[in-house]
Amino acid sequence: MFDFVRQHTKIMMGLLFLLIIPSFVFFGLEGYTRMNEGGHVVARVAGSEIKQIEWDNAHRNEVQRMLAQSPNLDPRLLDSPEAKYATLERLVRDRVLAAAADDAKLVTTDGRLARALQEDPAIASLRKPDGSLDVERYRLLVGAQGMTPEMFEANARRQISTRQVMAGVGESAIGVAAAADATFGAFLQRREVQVAQFAASDFSAGLKPTEAELEAWYKDHVAQFQAPEQAKIEYVVLDLDAVKKNTVVNEDDLKTFYEQNNAQLAGKEERRASHILVNASRNAPAEERAKAKARAEQLLAEVRKNPAGFADVARKNSEDSGSAASGGDLDFMARSAIDKPIADAIFGLSKKGDISDVVESDFGYHVIQLTDIRAPKVPSFAEMRTQLEADLKSQQAQRQFAETAEAFTNTVYEQSDSLKPVADKLKLQIRTATVSPVPPAGATGPLANARLLEAVFSSDATQQKRNTEAVETGTNQLVSARVVEYSPARTQALAEVHEQVKARWTAQRAAELAKQKGEAQLAEWKTQGEKAKLPAAVTIARDDTHQFPAKLIDAALRADPAALPALLGVDLGDQGYAVVRVDKIAPSRPLPAEAAEQVRQQYAQTWGAAETMAYYNLLKERLKVRMDVAAPAGTPAQ
Structure with missing residues (x-):
């Protein structure tokens, strides 16, 4: 089928043209639009309908967002009924909160919106040195989310309003200290117990299974010995490093790059200055500020008459306790490290010894003298050549990547029976590996990418041995693979897994013997009552387990306090069996x-979350929320 399409591309395009155009003639564009507007209703909120297409679009956007954040996430996990239903619940929740906000007349003012946007770290990073917003970068940021600034701000305004619906409930919840202490006191209760353990390992040494027993056990547990499908593959990776290796930088371009950037390469100029400060808070009365300014003007006139005596005047009159003792010296500083009004004054002076006019800042009024200039050293071309070449290669690789990626994509498709053509054309290395459909836990890199593995194990790749499409496995990274050898999933023969079968049979049989011994001992001790001799008592708690298994601790702490002392048996599975005598509740240890x-605090947060959920369920009831799609089995009720 794919061969025919490749060999008859023009014929296929013509056929599709003939099929599609008449359908527009007969049904019209509006007919196609109507087909996509509908879909059946999946939920209702306050009489408003949520249709299947809205649900599908919301889930598709959610999947794309999550894959962008976690490229190695298996898309199949996001395509489950549970994941889809969770998206529908979020849609319903948004509608419920929006309707509640409208009913309560909760409006977000322009000022509240501005404060919220200023607190957003992504937007705060777009500030220019003078504090203003870089509007062009802001447009690019919201544009990457498929929105205009107006759409983004309207969405933010809506989110702030809907958050107010629930905030009043969650933030007003009170976790009573006595209730918190009682709840966690029960959870952290201590009990005095006597424990006799029958470890499975104590029963395994003498076990010698026959071949017949192993074969019978293997047949009963054959599902445990399934070998997953595997593929030996060749693959090629196109990324920025690969493009960079093939990038040759012209010597003239390097020199031009150096000349254009030598100012930045040299670093920042630093200046040293001294100042005299007359304190006056920004919020001080106008009369007080005027008086401080007049005092600064007097000091300015004094130091201009005798610039050499600036340090003495600063020591006697400056109200900056940090610098007055040193004659007002502020040491060397870069422009970016100083408040803007003072920086403008210091870097506006032309030569050492110059004195500024009176400068107003948030701290008061300053008289400033420039005392030194430290000009940055410009490194030579020879000193910077290696770094310049690396930087220029990176820039050129970024520009060339899109063009190279198109050549990569086209070549692996058009010459799909081998990766050698694309490797030769773009000077890429052909690598080899053995992969399974599900990568090992903790695996990283392109071969852990779910979309690439899905392409590798498609029928076109495994049966026809064709190159996969170019799969984006990361930022500026494309990979294509070709299956060299494919092994379908199969059941491993007993001979292949003989040692595993023997080990598992032994573990299971040892656990069974430990349980039998433990149950027999439990029955005997129950007949002896208080005369039963168990190991010495210890005190246990959830935060002091004495290294006993979790099942044992849980069983001991769940024993009915009214029925103590109590003797009980605990099946520890593969670990064996335990008999526990719970004697009494031990005195609690006070928490620091x-x-x-x-x-x-944790109790209060939990209580607040419970009250918030209760209020949300009340809103759903008031707004007559109806889910027309059944929740998948096992989905927790809201």
């Missing part, structure tokens, strides 16, 4: 003050 406060 800091830990107790953390417990109370």
Whole structure:
């Protein structure tokens, strides 16, 4: 089928043209639009309908967002019924909160919106040195999310309003200290117990299974010995490093680059200055500020008459306790490290010894003298050549990547029976590996990418041995693979897994013997009552387990306090069996003050979350929310 399409591209395009155009003639563009407007209703909120297409679009956007954040995430996990239903619940929640905000007349003012946007780290990073917003970068930021600035701000305004609906409930919740202490006191309760353990490992040494027993066990557990499908592959990776290796930088371009950037390469100029400060808070009365300014003007006139005596005047009159003792010296500073009004004054002076006019800042009024200039050293071309070449190669590789990526994509498709043509054309290395459809836990890199593995194990790749399409496995990274050898999933023969079968049979049989021994001992001790001799008592708690298994701790702490002392058996699975005598509840250990406060805060947060959910469910009831799609089995109720 794919061969025919490749060999008859023009014929296929013509056929599709003949099929599509008449359909527009007969049904019209509006007919196609109507087909996409509808879909059946999947939920209702306050009489407003949510249709299938809105749900599909919302889930597709959610999947794209999550894959952009985590490229190695398996898309199949996001395509599950549970994941889709979670998207529908979020849609319903947004509608409920929006309707509640409208009913409560919750409006976000322009000032509130501006404060919220200023607090957003992504937007704060777009500030220019003078504090103004870089509008062009702001447009690019919101444009990457498929929105105009107006759409982005309207969405932010809506989110702020809807957050107010729930904030009042969650933030007003009160976690009573006594209730928190009682709740966590029960959770951290201590009990005195006597424990006899029957470890499975104690019963395994003498076990010698026959071949018949192993074969029977293997047949009963054959599902445990499935070998996953595997593929030996060749693959090529196109990334910025690969493009950079093939980039040759012209010597003249390097010299031009150096001349254009030598000012930045030299670093920042630093200046040293001294100042005299007359304190006057920005919020001080106008009369007080005027008086401070007049005092600064007097000091300015004094130092201009005798510039050499600036340090003496500063020591006697400056109200800056940090620099007055040193004659007002501020040491060397870069422009970016100083408040803007003072920086403008210092870097506006032309030569050493110059004195500024009176400068106003948030701290008061300053008289400033420039005392030294430290000009940055410009490194020579020879000193910078290696770094310049690396920087210029990186810039050129960034510009060339899109063009190279197109050549890569086209070549692996058009010459799909081998990766050698694309490797030769773009000077890429052909690598080899053995992969399975699901990467090992913790795997990283392109071969852990779910979309690439899905392409590798497609029928076109495994059966026809064709190159996969070019798959984007990361930022500026494309990969194509070709299956060299394919092994379908199969059941491993007993001979292949004989040692594994023996080990598992032994572990299971040892656990069974440990359980039998433990149950027999439990029955005997129950008949002996208080005369039963168990190991010495210890005190356990959830935060002091004495290294006992979690199942044992849980069983001991769940024993009915009214029925103590109690004797009980605990099946520890592969670890064996335990008999536990729970004697009594031990005195509690008081929590340190800091830990107790953390417990109370956690309790208050949990209580607030519960009240918030209860209020949300009440809103759903008031707004007559109806889900017309059944929740997948196992989905927790909201």
